[in-house]
Amino acid sequence: MKEDRFTDRLKEGLQELDEQIEVEKPSEQALMLMLKQAKAKEKKRFKQEVLAYIIVSLTIMTLFAAAITHLPIIFILLQVVSVPLCVVVGIKEYQHIKGGSSL
Amino acid sequence: MEQTEETLWIKRAKQGDDAAFTALYRHHYSFLYRYLMKLTLQQELTEEIMQETMLKAYMKLSSFRGDSLFSTWLMSIASRQFLDHQKKRKREQTREGKANQEAIRRFKWDVQQKGHTWHDMWDALNELKAQERAPILLHYYYGFTYPEIASMLGVREGTVKSRVHHGIKKIRKEWD
Numbered sequence: 001m002k003e004d005r006f007t008d009r010l011k012e013g014l015q016e017l018d019e020q021i022e023v024e025k026p027s028e029q030a031l032m033l034m035l036k037q038a039k040a041k042e043k044k045r046f047k048q049e050v051l052a053y054i055i056v057s058l059t060i061m062t063l064f065a066a067a068i069t070h071l072p073i074i075f076i077l078l079q080v081v082s083v084p085l086c087v088v089v090g091i092k093e094y095q096h097i098k099g100g101s102s103l
Numbered sequence: 104m105e106q107t108e109e110t111l112w113i114k115r116a117k118q119g120d121d122a123a124f125t126a127l128y129r130h131h132y133s134f135l136y137r138y139l140m141k142l143t144l145q146q147e148l149t150e151e152i153m154q155e156t157m158l159k160a161y162m163k164l165s166s167f168r169g170d171s172l173f174s175t176w177l178m179s180i181a182s183r184q185f186l187d188h189q190k191k192r193k194r195e196q197t198r199e200g201k202a203n204q205e206a207i208r209r210f211k212w213d214v215q216q217k218g219h220t221w222h223d224m225w226d227a228l229n230e231l232k233a234q235e236r237a238p239i240l241l242h243y244y245y246g247f248t249y250p251e252i253a254s255m256l257g258v259r260e261g262t263v264k265s266r267v268h269h270g271i272k273k274i275r276k277e278w279d
Contacts, residue, residue: 013224038158
């Protein structure tokens with residue numbers, strides 16, 4: 001009984017809050033423009049990420065090449081560390097991508 | 104918009120028809136906006152998350168299988184965007200904290216200007232952690248079950264139950 005009263009009070013409060021919210025619905029043209037801008041922003045972000053990826057990859061490759069030719073022991077150590085790290089990063093990234101919705 | 108009509112819009116949007124997607128999003132705009140406003144109590148933040156949700160929904164549209172209503176799918180995306188936002192904001196709390204409070208005060212002022220009462224319960228709800236607020240709203244106001252909320256938020260059912268329990272306990276404490 002007490003639980004029901006609490007639930008009703010909570011619902012009523014939320015209903016009243018809902019009634020206070022005014023929504024200005026954008027026009028379809030405005031939404032199209034918004035979508036276009038968001039897509040452009042996303043494209044820019046993607047390009048920046050690819051660029052960052054290439055720079056980091058090249059740096060790592062250079063370090064690897066230097067390690068192979070000059071310090072083989074460091075190369076082996078890097079291999080030992082990077083393989084499990086890649087697995088962890090892969091799992092995290094998969095979870096992040098999957099994070100959208102399973103509905 | 105009827106269910107069959109909506110299905111048609113979704114099909115067209117999946118085929119790359121941007122006009123169909125925006126029409127679809129516009130149809131659910133008010134519903135989604137109201138949901139986010141109840142979560143945030145902040146107009147600017149709501150609008151920001153609305154934009155992010157639109158882009159995310161656009162990009163992930165192919166993954167919508169139709170197992171749930173389209174509005175539920177949008178709510179799921181919006182909820183996750185909101186929770187991500189709160190995580191980021193938590194890291195920048197000192198800088199953003201004041202701005203958040205100011206935005207909430209503006210909404211409070213708007214409500215009071217129209218001659219309505221600002222309920223303490225809304226403050227109590229807003230003081231909850233974001234991860235508690237979202238499932239409480241989804242369960243008590245929108246009537247989603249715990250397994251549905253778990254699926255929407257991408258967490259375990261037990262986690263949802265526990266967050267709702269803790270959140271409700273805090274609200275009760277405020278009320279008593």
